[in-house]
Structures are given as structure tokens and as C-alpha cells.
Amino acid sequence: MDEALRAGKISAFANVVLTALKVAAGIFANSTALIADGVHSLVDVLGSVLVWLGIKVAERPADASHPYGHFKAESLAEMAVGLIIILSSLLIMHEAISSVINASVPTFELYAVAVAMLSAVANELLARYKIRVGLKTRSTSLIAEGKHSRVDVLSSLAVVVGFFFVYFGYWWADSVVAIAISVVILQIGGSVLKNSIDVLMDRVDEELALKVRSVIEKIDGVKSVDFIGTRGTMKSRVVEVHLTVDAGMDAETIAALQREISEEIKERIPGVVNVVTVVNVTKPKVLAIPVDLYGHYTGELDSPRFVVVNLESGERMVVENEHYRAEKRKGYLISELLEKHGVSMVAVRKDGEGAKAHLKSRGILVKVIDSGLRDVEDVLMAVS
Ligand SMILES: [Zn+2]
Numbered sequence: 001m002d003e004a005l006r007a008g009k010i011s012a013f014a015n016v017v018l019t020a021l022k023v024a025a026g027i028f029a030n031s032t033a034l035i036a037d038g039v040h041s042l043v044d045v046l047g048s049v050l051v052w053l054g055i056k057v058a059e060r061p062a063d064a065s066h067p068y069g070h071f072k073a074e075s076l077a078e079m080a081v082g083l084i085i086i087l088s089s090l091l092i093m094h095e096a097i098s099s100v101i102n103a104s105v106p107t108f109e110l111y112a113v114a115v116a117m118l119s120a121v122a123n124e125l126l127a128r129y130k131i132r133v134g135l136k137t138r139s140t141s142l143i144a145e146g147k148h149s150r151v152d153v154l155s156s157l158a159v160v161v162g163f164f165f166v167y168f169g170y171w172w173a174d175s176v177v178a179i180a181i182s183v184v185i186l187q188i189g190g191s192v193l194k195n196s197i198d199v200l201m202d203r204v205d206e207e208l209a210l211k212v213r214s215v216i217e218k219i220d221g222v223k224s225v226d227f228i229g230t231r232g233t234m235k236s237r238v239v240e241v242h243l244t245v246d247a248g249m250d251a252e253t254i255a256a257l258q259r260e261i262s263e264e265i266k267e268r269i270p271g272v273v274n275v276v277t278v279v280n281v282t283k284p285k286v287l288a289i290p291v292d293l294y295g296h297y298t299g300e301l302d303s304p305r306f307v308v309v310n311l312e313s314g315e316r317m318v319v320e321n322e323h324y325r326a327e328k329r330k331g332y333l334i335s336e337l338l339e340k341h342g343v344s345m346v347a348v349r350k351d352g353e354g355a356k357a358h359l360k361s362r363g364i365l366v367k368v369i370d371s372g373l374r375d376v377e378d379v380l381m382a383v384s
Pocket residue numbers: 040041044148149151152
């Protein structure tokens with residue numbers, strides 16, 4: 001059997017026994033504090049068991065009627081547990097206050113003190129055991145449970161201290177301890193409830209979002225990251241990213257980029273089970289139209305001039321092609337020139353593969369425009 005699971009079961013069993021002993025002894029000795037401590041143990045068991053059940057359901061794979069999986073089942077279980085815990089805390093508080101008002105005096109009984117002491121020792125042993133197994137099996141939830149058992153030790157010790165006050169005549173000390181324990185229980189319930197609400201409300205995990213951003217921003221081809229969302233539980237987190245790439249990027253490259261993003265995030269950030277990417281392609285803003293010396297559209301990259309048009313503002317300028325008739329690396333040099341002028345799209349008659357690769361590497365889109373056109377205005381019309 002899984003060692004972490006066994007540790008959890010042993011702990012739950014021990015707590016059930018402690019609950020029975022403490023509640024029984026508390027009733028016989030009329031000690032609200034001891035009953036409260038018993039309820040505290042029961043609440044701890046309930047919490048662990050329900051969370052396990054939730055995890056079992058949450059692990060079920062997605063099906064036709066639950067395409068996003070079942071991970072929220074864990075949160076629903078948590079929410080129910082949180083509410084039960086808060087309710088029991090309030091009941092104990094009510095009980096403690098009414099025993100002060102009614103002057104319900106607890107009796108100092110050695111067996112009751114012994115039960116509280118036993119509970120403190122047992123919880124300390126459980127704490128050590130769970131932390132050790134938790135570290136070994138890398139189960140953060142088991143380590144957290146182990147630390148929680150340390151709180152349980154304090155809870156039981158407080159009951160012992162309360163009994164000694166009762167022995168010396170301060171009978172109300174028992175109720176004070178009971179109220180203190182109920183506050184601890186209330187905090188447990190509150191954090192369980194908050195955790196479940198965070199998951200159900202898809203509250204963003206800021207630390208995770210920062211990690212995701214730093215991973216994506218290092219990937220080539222990503223121009224900007226527009227949205228990062230995270231949801232799910234600690235064990236199965238879903239990340240959604242929206243990003244923008246250059247206008248010149250084709251579908252194949254975008255698909256490869258999405259794969260890379262998904263793999264990088266899953267590899268670098270534990271607990272991420274799914275990455276959804278939405279890619280926006282920037283709308284080309286600046287168009288270059290190659291023209292001859294008479295200002296007619298040539299449709300060839302190797303032309304003496306370019307009319308560079310800002311498609312948003314309508315602003316135009318003529319750029320001399322200093323690499324016109326260059327001997328070597330013409331495609332490279334012209335692409336560089338166009339990039340320098342902020343060009344994001346260039347009009348050509350037919351897309352030759354060599355030049356296209358150069359343009360693409362600079363994020364410049366190649367737009368094939370009808371060869372019958374001569375006039376720059378007609379080319380502009382054809383683009384828009
Ligand atoms: Zn506890």
C-alpha cells in the first residue's frame with residue numbers, strides 16, 4: 001500500500017479512538033474543554049477522510065459530461081467539511097459560555113487528565129510519523145497534517161493545564177480552555193472553507209502566474225503575453241495563456257510554438273496538468289509596395305523603391321531600395337531594410353520561397369497581390 005496513504009489511515013484511526021476516549025471522559029468529568037478537544041480530533045478525522053474521498057473523485061478522468069474533469073469534487077467536499085467544522089466550533093463556544101453562566105463545575109478526575117495526556121503524547125508521535133513519511137514520499141498534504149498534529153498536542157495540553165486550575169478551585173478555567181480550542185477549530189474551518197472557495201471561484205494563483213509568465217517570455221516568437229489564468233487544485237492545475245505573435249507567423253509555426261509552451265510549462269512547474277493557449281496574430285500595420293522608378297507596382301522585392309504605407313494612419317513614404325541589384329544576400333538585405341522601416345507586410349506578385357524565408361524570420365507577412373494591377377492605389381484597395 002502507498003506509504004503516505006497508510007500513514008493517513010493510521011492517523012485517522014488513532015484520532016477516532018482519541019475522540020471516543022476524550023468525549024466519554026469529558027462527559028463523565030463534566031469538562032467542556034475535554035469534550036471540545038474530542039470534537040477537535042473528530043473534526044480532524046472528518047477533514048482528512050472527506051478530502052481523500054474528494055481526491056478519489058477528482059482523479060477520475062474527464063468524460064463526455066464533465067469535459068473539464070472532476071477536480072472540483074475535492075473542493076465541494078472541502079466546502080462541506082469547512083462548514084461542519086465551523087458549526088462544531090460555534091457549538092463548543094456556546095457550550096463553554098453556557099457552562100460559565102450556569103456555573104457548571106467540572107470535577108477534577110485523574111482518568112480525565114490521563115486521557116488528555118495520552119492524547120498529547122499520541123498526537124506528538126503522530127506528528128513526527130506523518131512529517132517523516134511526508135518528507136519521504138514528498139506528500140505536502142501529509143506534512144501539513146503532521147504540522148497540524150503539533151497544534152493538536154497544544155490543544156490537549158491546554159486541557160491538562162485547565163484541569164490543574166480546576167483542581168485549585170478555578171473551575172471556570174475549563175471553559176476558557178474550551179473557548180480557546182473552539183477558536184482553533186474555527187480557524188481550521190475557515191481556512192478549509194476559504195481554500196475550497198478559492199478553487200471554485202477560479203481564484204488566480206499569483207505565484208503560479210508569475211512562474212508561467214517567466215517561462216513563456218523566454219520562448220522565441222512570443223511578442224507579448226496578454227492573459228494568464230490559473231485554476232484547479234494544488235494537484236491538478238490548469239493554465240490558460242493568451243499571447244500575441246507577429247503577423248508573419250504561419251499556422252505550422254504557431255502550432256509548434258503552442259506545443260513548446262505547453263511542454264515547457266508542464267516540465268518546469270509541477271502540478272500543471274493542462275495548458276490552454278490562445279494565439280492572437282497581430283494585424284499587419286505597415287505595408288510595403290515595391291515600385292519602379294515611375295511609381296508603378298512591380299510585385300518584385302528586387303525593385304528600386306518601396307512605397308511604405310501605414311495602414312492605420314494612412315501616412316506614406318518612399319524608401320529607396322539601396323540593395324536593388326545587389327550581388328549577394330539580396331533577400332537578407334532587403335528584409336533587413338524593410339524591418340528597419342517597421343514593415344509588417346509586403347505585397348508581391350508571387351511568393352518565391354527564398355525571400356519569403358528571410359521575410360518570415362523577421363515577422364514580415366508576404367501578401368500576394370494580383371499581377372494585373374499597376375497602380376499603388378489599386379494595390380492598397382486590394383489589401384484592404
Ligand atoms: Zn486539529
